[in-house]
Amino acid sequence: MSDTEIKMRKAFELSDLLYSRERDKVSSGLEKKLSKISEEFNLKGTLYSGMHVNKILDKRMEIINQLVDFKISQDIKEISKRFDVLTKEIYDELFKRAKQLINGQIDNLKLEMEKFCRHFPNSDSYLSLINNRIIEEKNKLISHAKREVDIFQKQSESNVQEKEISNEVMLTEQERKLPSLDAWNRIKNEFGISKHSFGRKIYFIKDEFKRKIIFRDVSNTYLLVEKGFNKSAVILAGSIIEELLRLYLCSKNIHPSKNKFNEYINLCESKGILKKGISQLSDSVRYFRNIVHLKNEKSSKYIISKAAAKNALSSIFIIVNNF
Numbered sequence: 001m002s003d004t005e006i007k008m009r010k011a012f013e014l015s016d017l018l019y020s021r022e023r024d025k026v027s028s029g030l031e032k033k034l035s036k037i038s039e040e041f042n043l044k045g046t047l048y049s050g051m052h053v054n055k056i057l058d059k060r061m062e063i064i065n066q067l068v069d070f071k072i073s074q075d076i077k078e079i080s081k082r083f084d085v086l087t088k089e090i091y092d093e094l095f096k097r098a099k100q101l102i103n104g105q106i107d108n109l110k111l112e113m114e115k116f117c118r119h120f121p122n123s124d125s126y127l128s129l130i131n132n133r134i135i136e137e138k139n140k141l142i143s144h145a146k147r148e149v150d151i152f153q154k155q156s157e158s159n160v161q162e163k164e165i166s167n168e169v170m171l172t173e174q175e176r177k178l179p180s181l182d183a184w185n186r187i188k189n190e191f192g193i194s195k196h197s198f199g200r201k202i203y204f205i206k207d208e209f210k211r212k213i214i215f216r217d218v219s220n221t222y223l224l225v226e227k228g229f230n231k232s233a234v235i236l237a238g239s240i241i242e243e244l245l246r247l248y249l250c251s252k253n254i255h256p257s258k259n260k261f262n263e264y265i266n267l268c269e270s271k272g273i274l275k276k277g278i279s280q281l282s283d284s285v286r287y288f289r290n291i292v293h294l295k296n297e298k299s300s301k302y303i304i305s306k307a308a309a310k311n312a313l314s315s316i317f318i319i320v321n322n323f
Helices: 003-027 030-044 050-082 088-117 123-168 179-191 195-201 206-226 228-253 259-272 275-290 308-321
Strands: none
Touching: 003 050, 003 088, 003 228, 030 050, 050 088, 050 123, 088 123, 123 228, 179 195, 179 206, 179 308, 195 308, 206 228, 206 308, 228 259, 228 308
């Protein structure tokens, strides 16, 4: 067994243990909740209706969605702890595990719903409705899992690139030891937003690991601007805004057809989520981030000034204020 396989196995063993605990937690009391739903429909005289079936299915799907999201997030977290550079083998295994979980949960869902409808009058018609809905939900979950793994891959590759850029940045010993909190104090003085108020603005990000990464990257962007590494600052600021928009859209149950910065911006505009001016500001950051990307850097005519880098950092706070 290779080192990669051993590290993956250890990561997934811990992830599976944590998943089991989470599964027991979110599933507890489910039957009581389902019985309560049936009692409500009984009181309304609509027991054994299509609405009743869909409501029960919705509640079970709510639990499945929570479990799938937890499993993907936990797998990613444990893998990130053990690998600095990720391979295609790792990304493929992440998606494979998510897909296995989805298949198992959906198969169980189908059995439970068939059991539930067995006593219904004309149960065959309900079973047909259930099967069509379950197939649709399964496809949505698999697409969601693939999207999450693709986003993780994109972010990981971006982080590797940013580390390569950071290796070129010669910080003094004092700056290397500068606490993140001190950077946030300076951000508050200059931009008028504290770490606490920023955290409240991104209320829709529930995952503490993701929140920690965003806080860290914002403070690092500030330090890069102060040191004069404008290109690195714009790249990092663009990455932060891209991820904030993606997570905000997900919190609104809006799923982009493509995992691209421009798609997130267009969706925000079309759904009226961000004001036009704010969307244009995001678009500006995306443009600068693209032209300074290493593989797109073909000419020295694009010079990123300190003012542009500071505007990119400021864009993060302006956009967050509009969430």
